[in-house]
Amino acid sequence: MPIDNPKQFLLDLYSSAISAVSAEKCLPQYLPKPVPGGRTIVIGAGKGAAAMAKAVEDHWDGELSGLVVTRYEHGLPCKHIEVVEASHPVPDAAGRDAAKRMLEMVKGLTEKDLVICLVSGGGSALLALPAKNITLEEKQQINRKLLRSGASISEMNCVRKHLSDIKGGRLALACAPAKVVTLLISDIPGDDPGIIASGPTLPDPTTCEDALAILKKYQIDVPANVVKHLESGEGETPKPGDPRFARNENHIIATAQEALEAAAEMARAQGITPYILSDRIEGESRDIALMHAAMAKQVIDRNQPFEKPCVIISGGETTVTVKGNGRGGRNAEFLLSLAIALDKEPGVYAIACDTDGIDGSEDNAGAVYAPDSVARAEEKGIRPRKLLENNDGYGFFDALDDLIVTGPSRTNVNDFRAILII
CATH class of the missing domain: 3.40.1480.10 (MOFRL domain)
Structure with a gap:
């Protein structure tokens, strides 16, 4: 023809x-059942986070509350889940402040509670909480250099995980002992859930040594305090097999x-x-x-x-x-x-x-x-x-x-x- x-x-x-991988089409079938007697909190980050949050609200039978962060101009109105907009691909204070609030929101949860985490590409920059001895400005400069270097997304996210207080599984640990169900729209070649948005709720097999090797490979100069953070092991992430992840689930709901x-x-x-x-x-x-x-x-x-x-x-x-x-x-x-x-x-x-x-x-x-x-x-x-x-x-x-x-x-x-x- x-x-x-x-x-x-x-x-x-x-x-x-695009239509085939919309949140409204892909997400509802993966929603967990409400937990009797417990709270349901929705958190998340990414370019699709607002659409994912709206899909949860449209198909959820029960009470819920929460907070997601998405890119500027990517928001949608939600009734029960707050949507915050922040900068991408270089993080800003809005993303940092949203990350802090998210960690506060999940404090003190119990085994009866359920956390639904909505993750999509872009979450690494949008959910930006630098490690305590690293400033936002330093993180921004490293991000800019990585973006211009030709590094792959998996390499960039390896570095990001080890300079963060929320990525690389740390967000899930903050939710413990509540059960965390993570729903992911994959922007990662190969669809490794631990790399999408730097895996805030998944254990991380990469190491500080890996992050240092990537910075060296692309000749990215970083401040002395960042090198110390990585060389000392302070930036190490929780690893596969950690029992604190045992009850959690993750589901990739849409792929390339x-x-x-x-x-x-x-x-x-x-x-x-x-x-x-x-x-x-x-x-x-x-x-x-x-x-x-x-x-x-x-x-x-x-x-x-x-x-x-x-x-x-x-x-x-x-x-x-x-x-x-x-x-x-x-x-x-x-x-x-x-x-x-x-x-x-x-x-x-x-x-x-x-x-x-x-x-x-x-x-x-x-x-x-x-x-x-x-x-x-x-x-x-x-x-x-x-x-x-x-x-x-x-x-x-x-x-x-x-x-x-x-x-x-x-x-x-x-x-x-x-x-x-x-």
């Missing part, structure tokens, strides 16, 4: 992916794979054969784009490894080692690198967006690419390679009016990419 509007086709795939499968189903409905490449692609955005471009050319030239028409779908979380001062976002960087590598190849269209609706720290979800994108840019005097060198994928697609601006989706299973070959 011919695709009359390739751009709309790709936008439809993205929309179907589910989003990709929903998009694949939408493609089939429109007569295009989908191929899911992977839900856990990591690496430099511009390098991952080169691999995708090579695959697209192989399909065009040799009908290998897939026959056209087809759409290649993938997820995961790429990274950008920032060397320029342009307006970026890892999805815009991926698409700009793809555009250069395809070199005006006819018949290839692509979309790359973050499923949370925000590409990095910009105001767009991502962008779309068409065979004429580079030619249209050159007509405007834009040099694509120069913009890529400056990490300015946003600027490239903004000039073409090809940015995708959706606003917050209030969910987050990381990158969504689809390459249509016709």
Whole structure:
């Protein structure tokens, strides 16, 4: 079946992916039963925390109260659960103060009480409570350096856990002896629940030594008190096997794979054969784009490894080692690198967006690419390679009016990419 509007086709795939991993669709079936005679407290953090809290309220039969923290402009009105907004990806005082209040809220609970913890991507920055001998300003600076370093999300969260008084299982220990049921929307390649939002309610197998090795690997200078905190073992996290976690449960309620499968189903409905490449692609955005471009050319030239028409779908979380001062976002960087590598190849269209609706720290979800994108840019005097060198994928697609601006989706299973070959 011919695709009359390739751009709309790709936008439809993205929309179907987002809908498949919404809190309202995914959360209700995982709600625990109310505990007779005990209190139910809802806590949590992440870009999807407000939507998750509202889904709990809409489907909960009984009394509850609580507090969740989400990114600025990601809030939703709730009746019984307070929603606080804070900064992401670099933490701020609002997130720190919310973390302090959350710990106070769960003090003194008993075995009869139930804590429902709602966790989604972004929670690491949003639920920021630096260890007692580390300042918020120091934590902010380390976060900025990590974000620009090219470190993977698991590496960044390893460091964050060991500089925190709430991450890496510490929040669950504060709730003990109450039972903690953690519901998670995964933004982590591989869906390890202990890495999502730096695992505030799960035991942590990583160590202070691991965190030091990551800082050394990416040549990130940190203050002497931070080094001391890690070298002394003061920042060590509770480990698997700790009996204080024995009664707790955790359930991943939405994943990147589910989003990709929903998009694949939408493609089939429109007569295009989908191929899911992977839900856990990591690496430099511009390098991952080169691999995708090579695959697209192989399909065009040799009908290998897939026959056209087809759409290649993938997820995961790429990274950008920032060397320029342009307006970026890892999805815009991926698409700009793809555009250069395809070199005006006819018949290839692509979309790359973050499923949370925000590409990095910009105001767009991502962008779309068409065979004429580079030619249209050159007509405007834009040099694509120069913009890529400056990490300015946003600027490239903004000039073409090809940015995708959706606003917050209030969910987050990381990158969504689809390459249509016709």
